[in-house]
Structure formats: structure tokens, C-alpha cells
Amino acid sequence: MFMVRLKFALIFHNFSTVAAKHRRVPSKYKSLAIGKAQQAITDYLHTTRSLSYTHAEQIASNASVSIRSLILKLDFSVPTFSKSLRKHLSYHPINEFEFFFESIGIDYSEVSEFLPEKKFFFSEDRTVLDAACALSGFGFPWNKLGKLYKEERLVFVQSPGELESRLLKFKDIGFSTVAVIGTCLAIPRALCGGGELGSEIRCLFVKLKRLFDEFDSQHLFEENVDSWLAVSRKIRIFYDLGCENEEMWELMGRNKSLFLEYSEEALVKKAKYFCRFGVRKEDVALLILRNPAIMNFDLEKPVISVTGMLKHFGLRQDEVDAVAQKYPYVLGRNKLKNLPYVLRAIDLHERIFDILKNGNHQLLASYSVMDPDEDLDREYQEGLEELQNLRTKTHNIQKLDFLHEIGFGENGMAMKVLQHVHGTAVELQDRFQILLNSGIIFSKICLLIRSAPKILNQKPHSIQDKLRFLCGEMGDSLDYLEVFPAYLCFDLENRISPRFRFHKWLVEKGLSEKSYSIASIVATSEKAFIARLYGIHPAIPKHWFERFANRKTRATVILN
Template identity: 50%
Template sequence: MAKVDYSFLEFSSNLQRYLSYYPINEFEFFYESIGISYDEINGFLPRGKFFLSEDFSSYDVACALWEFGFPWEKLGVLCKEKDSVFTRSVSEVNECLLRFKEYEFDGIMIIGVCLAFPFVFRRECELRGEVEALFDVLRTVFLDYELVKFVDGNVDAWFDVCRKIRVFYDLGCARGNMGELLGRSKNVLLEYTEEMLVKKVEFFRKLDVPKEEIGLFLLSKTDVFEFDLESRCFSVVGILKYFGLEIEKLKSIKKNYPYVLGRNKIANLPHVVRSLGLNEWFFDRMTNGDHNLLGTYVIGSPDEDLDTCYTEYLIKIDSLRLPAHALCKLNFLHSIGFGETKLTTKALTTMNGSSAKLQDRFNFLLSCGIAFPNLCKMIFRRPKILDQKIELLDQKVKYFCGDMGYSLQSLDEFPAFLNYDLDTRIKPRYRFHMWLIENNLCKKKYAFTNIISSSEKRFIALIYRMHPAAPKKWLASFYKNPGDSIL
């Protein structure tokens, strides 16, 4: 309105003239009214259309759902689903709703199910069996195990219960008997919030075990939901002993994984055992009857595995220019399994970047196929590998495994490779190495790590021993940059 020229007599005509050039998009108001946030609206707007009269299909479907009893402001939940209900005709929507009633659910229960599981409206034939299986599960929980007696008869209550069921449904925990499991554990659906259920699921998902096994475990050992899995501290050696790890394995861990030792927060326990390669052992212990150990464990004494150097470093952090930034990075290291020890603070002082960027780079290297324990060890040996942008890491991993033909296991053994410049160090030296081989000048075998890691002076001495003319060829045809420092 501020853009319209105002005058008492001509305002009406000015407004009409303005709107003829800049029409109000009625679809924006429609989608915002059904619960789509303003920032997301552009993804739903039809191209080249401004008025509902140009395309009544979505509006008609919304009206049909509202007449059935769906809250108007919650219809946006259905709109966000791939091949959503808004791509269907009103007759198709009514047909679906009638079919859902065949499962002996009343209208409010159906609305709760549809809002929590929007895929039930999708067209794909292969989903028909999945939808039927879902309603069979829900009928077992709602009716056979009488959950209906404990839920208030309103849409919000049923939507809340169905969202909790969705948490376990998405885990795929033996959907054939999922109804029985949920029915016997219906107290979980009634006593805990969705947020609490999600937190417990996320805790065990970090163990990197099959997600369906996590669902079965949680529904069969419901007392786990009472455990404090966030704020408690634990000693790494102490909790492994408590869970019965053999003495010889403990000795091996102390020798090979010193950066994991010390104390940590219980919220980081899954990644601690995963960084030791013990995640499956740990989960097996809990599923086989020892899950209560997770709830009853306490640190033996106030001084158990307490690193005084680490506590002194925490005091120093307060005097830094950006203490919160340093603490976030420290928490990142703890979250991937590093203990509260001097070794962790040493790694922290050499790492650059925010905790979010460090996490993104860590996740990327995991997605490349590097095993979790190996990646943690690589970071311990060369913390600065996480200083680089994902694009650079991607290029180096691809060159290492593709052009150079080495395996990721070789990268585990030589993490410093990721620290060197690809164009000025890695590529020219490797190409020269291949030239030496092609010209039969490599009379003596040497490790590929020497090709990359040697300083310029040592590298020239190395190739001179192969052939006196090799340095001249290197400098003339391959050498690019006098700088030979690690990034």
C-alpha cells in the first residue's frame, strides 16, 4: 500500500491501476493459511497464476479435507509430502477417506493418522500394500490393545500419538509384529513426549547398528526411556569394565586409542564405543539383558580418570578472545569420541573453523567410506585435515582413489596426504613419479608417502639418486610452485 500514490479523490483509481500491474497472489495467502511458512511458499506456487479462480484444484481438495474434519491450519503438513494429496482430485480424496474408515476408525483417528503419515494419500500402486500394513498395525494398537481408551477424542491428541508411532515406524522395526510391540508398550506412547522418544532413538542410532534392531530393543526394554543419557559423566575404561570387556582388550585400547580415554559425557557414549570399534559389542550386551548397566553405571570416585591438564585448559579457555567458539570445537571433538584429556586439547589448538564446519567435513569423510574408528585416528594424528573445505577434500579423495589408484585403507595410514596442495604438490609429484616408472628410471622401490611428504630439497635428492638428470627434468617440466609447505 505504501507504493500506491495517495490522494483523497484518486486513491481508488490509483490502487486499481497499481494492482493491474502488480496483482496480489491469492495462492500466497491460501498456502500460508493452511500452515506453510512464508519462507517455503515459493516452492508451492503455480507458475504464472495469481488467482484461485485460475486453478481451484488445491483449494477444492483443502475444502474437502476441511469438511471431513481436518483442521484448516494443519493441511500444510499434507501439502509437503511428495505426490501430496493436493495433486489428486476431490473424488479421489473422498474415496481414500472412505477406504480408511473400513478399518473401524472414527473420523478423528483417521485425521490423526493422515497428518502423521501423509504418504497414505500417494498414488503409487506399490504403496497400497504398505498403507494396508500400516492400518493393520494401527488397528492392533488402537483397538486390540485399547489405546483408544487412553487418548482424548480430539485431533491434536491423535495427531500427537500417531507422530510418536511414526518414530518407531520409520525405524522399520519388524513391521509384521509392530502392532503387538507397540500395543504392549503403549505406556511409552502415553507417558513420553515425541521429543523424548526422538532423543532416545537418536542416541542409539549413533551406534551405527541396524535401525530396525534399535526399534525392537527400545520397545522391548522400555525402562531405557527412564535413563539419563545426556548429563552424566563416565570414565571410558570404567564403563567398559562395567560392561565386562576383557582385560586384554582394555590393554589394547589403552595402547592404540589414547585419545579416547579419560572422561566424557554419557550423550557421547555411542560415538566413543564406535570410535573404538566396539559399537556392535556394546549393543549386543544391552540387547542380551545388560541394558540396565547403562542406567546404573556411576563413576567410581571423584578422581577416576580425571585429567588435571584438561581441567586447567578449561580455565584458560575463559581468557580467550572467543571462549564460546573454542568450547564448541571442544564439544565437537568429545562428540566424535575424544576424551577429556590433554591429547584432545592438543588437537583442538591446531584445528581451524567453526564446530559446524568441522562436523560437516567429518561427515563428508565418513560418507566417502572411511571407517569411523579410522577417521578418528586420522584426526588425532593430523587434526588439520578438517581445516579444509569439503570441495578440496572431495577432489583429493577422488584423486587418491581414482587417479592414483590407492585404497581408502592407504589413506588411513597416510592422513597427511589430505593436508597437501593438490595442484602444486600432489599432482605434479605423482605425474613425475609415473614418468620415472614409464621411463624405467625407478631402480629402487620407495613408499608413495615419500613422493608427497618429502620437502623440496629431500625430494630432489631422492630423484637425483635415481638418475642425475631427473632433477633437471622435474624443474623444467613438472615443478610448479616454490612453496613446499603443508596447507
């Protein structure tokens, strides 16, 4: 029987291999095969699905991966390939939405995220297709519509009439067709809202028109979509940072070079750097626009001494000493790219940002470590050498970099914390972000990590559940974590919740006159906890095991 199965498996393998080889299109015929497949899909969508020939052709010519997948389903032969395609499509209709979404510029690997559930044909729902056709008819490049769809799907639930009416109103403000297209691709939400322009969008486009006039756009921009899109995306960076600020628009008009000399990537990078100070986004926009020279500053590679940098910013010696005493984990060296979080870790971010904003931005470029040995920590250097010899060197260096990014300096404390935190750098960042999003101040999170590094070993959902329990059922505030940071390291289901509820029950029943702190309730060992219950009344431990303790706790006590 085994030999029969083996023989069958070999035959099937050989058959599959032969079939795969037979279907492989020779290199010299690949262009021919793709062209015929595109033509077959065009004809299929036009004649069978009643799409206009232009739109059918757009879909077929811009869905390269879907076309290749179709080709691989057929045996290739030059004389019969066109006929094979038509026959295949007659009996095996394609998922038209799959071809469509790839054709409008959505990466094929992401297409499945956008496919409508249980719908394969445009006849089942033409809403998205009709919107795309309307936009294309106005002049939007077909293969750029995916940018709109991914960012603002509501654009594609509007009727063609609403879209056309809205687009014409932008032209009425004074924009050319190409300018409207480029600007709307950069700011997709401008296309939402039906045929009438709301006051916010109208105001935005009026300001944009004034700005482009100041830029002398007729001579500055090439009259093509890509040119307008590139400039509009740069303007959007500042619009997203502070659209209500009139000074910002005036500064943009006076700093034309900012939008011509620097790439969108460079502008985004600088904006993100200063946003990490945790200040108002509007102030970040104004800092860059008032001081465009900042764009030339290298804020990534320079190494800083934290205490040296603080003195450079004008802090007195006693202030530096106070920082060193309260936040010793930030001391030592770090990189300038981590400065915003270093300052947040010591609660000086707003003060230093104000110094930069008020005409002292040059301080970022004028600092340098004077002494090669300045602020070098021997314990850190020794720990770093040990890491270099580990098999997990890369993994540990990435985690160490994460600690530096959140403000920990190159010092022994950072190395000690590193020994206790587990997970990848990305996982640690996610857990840190959960704490930050919960409302805990940045500097306090760093203090918590210094006191109880294993906080960062907890899963994000576990951290959220424990914080919710602390502030909800326990009725305490997040500030209590400063008293008992290890709270987050205990198991909620098996430790925190049952013990707290039992303690609450004892108090409510008048069996315990003493009210214990959360730390005393949670951190006490199981043996000491049971002994405490026995001291209240010999029968209480039995009630604990029967009513409140879970199986895991009971098993642990029995085994001990």
C-alpha cells in the same frame, strides 16, 4: 553540485519518513485494518479468481504476514481503507501462490522455496490448489496442509478424485474420518500412490487399526485431529525404525503407556541416542519397546570415567588395558551422552549394545563415578583453565565439546588436537561427517584425527575430491589413510595430482624404474622432489615445470 545532491537526499529521506509514518496503522485500528485486508483478499480470490468463498476465506485468514505486507503498501485511513485495498488489488494483482503457501501452514520465511517459477496465478496451474481443496473437503485442517506439502509434495500432484478415493479406502479399513486425517498427517506418504492402496500401505493401516483397537482408542483418544496426530507421530517413530518387525507391533500394543506418558520429543531423543551406537534401527526400537523403563534414565548429564564404565559393562582388566593402549585418546572422563560415540571410537559399540539389549539396560542407570578424583587428567584440567582466560573461550569450548562428542576423553591428547583444528564446531562436525559418509570406520577416523588433526581443517568438497582421487586415479583404498593420514592435508590440485600424474608418466615412459609410495610422492618437500627428478635425469625437472607443475608450484620454486 555536492550541496544540491545533499539537499535532494535530505528531501527524499524526509519524504520517505513522512510516507512511512503515514502508512503506519495506529494500534487501535490494527485489527480493523487486518480484517478489512482479509475481506478484500477473500473477495478478490472469490470474485476475480473464481475460488469458492470458503477456500478464498481460508487463504486470506491464514496468511497473516502476507496480509500485513499488503497493508504496509497502502496509506491508512479508516473511511477509505477498504476502497484503497480494492483499487490496489485491481492494479496490483497479488502472487496468489505466496498467500496460499503461507495459509497452509508453511512459515513465511520458507515460502519462497516453494513458489513455482514464473507463475503467480492459480489459473496458470491449479494442481496444488485443487489437491488442497480436496483434502480440506475431506476434513483436513487447511493450516496443517503445509506439513503434508513440505514432507511429501507428491500428495499434491494427484487429482482430487484420486485423493478422495484413497481416503475412503482408509475408512473402509475401519478408521473414522478424524483418525484418517490424524494418521495421514503423521505419515504423509500414505497419501501417495493414486486411488488404489499398495500392499505396504494397506498392511500398515491394518496394523495401525489393530494397534489402536488394543489401545482402546474410542475411550483413550479425544475425537479430534490433534489427538490422533500426536499419537500417530509417536507410533511413526518406531515404524520408521523397523516397520517389518512383527514383534515391534506386538510390543507397542503391550506398552500403551509409552505413547501416553512420554512426549514425541522424549521418544525421539532416546531413539537418536541409541541410534548413535551405529546398530540396526530395528534393534533400537526393540530395545526401547522391551525396556520402556529406559525412558526414565538420565542419559545426558552424568559424568563417566571411560575405563570405569568399561569395567562396569563387564570388560576384563586386560581388555581395558588393550583399549587404553590402542585408543589412548578416549581415556579420562566424558559425559554419558557421548557414550555411544565413545564406544564407536574404540570399536566396542556393537558388543556393549548387545549387552544392553539382552536384559542389562539397567547398567546405564546404575553407574556412577565413585571417587571425585577418578580419571581426572591434570594436563587436561590445566588446558581447560587456560581456555577460560581466552577471548575465544566460547568458540574453543564448543570445539572441545565436539571432540568429546566423537569420543575424545578429557585428556591431554584432546587438548593437543584442539590446538590444531580450525573452524567452528559445526564445520568440524560437517567435515567429520564427510569422512564417515565416505565409508571410513568411525574408530579409524578418530585415529586419523589423533595422528593428523589438520584433516579436520579441510573443506568438505576438498575432502571428497581427495578421497575420490585416492580411490579412483591412484587406485588405492581408504585403508591407505591409516598409513598416510596426512594425505588429506595436502593440496589436490597443486600437489597431489600433478606429482602423482608425473610419477605415473615417468614409470610409463620407462624413465623411472623405482615405484614410489603415495606418501613419498606427496610428502617430499619441493626441493627434495626436484632433486629426485634431477637424479633420474637432468632434463626431467624442465619437463616437470613445463608440462605438469602448475604456476603456483613454479613460482614457489623460483622464489626459493
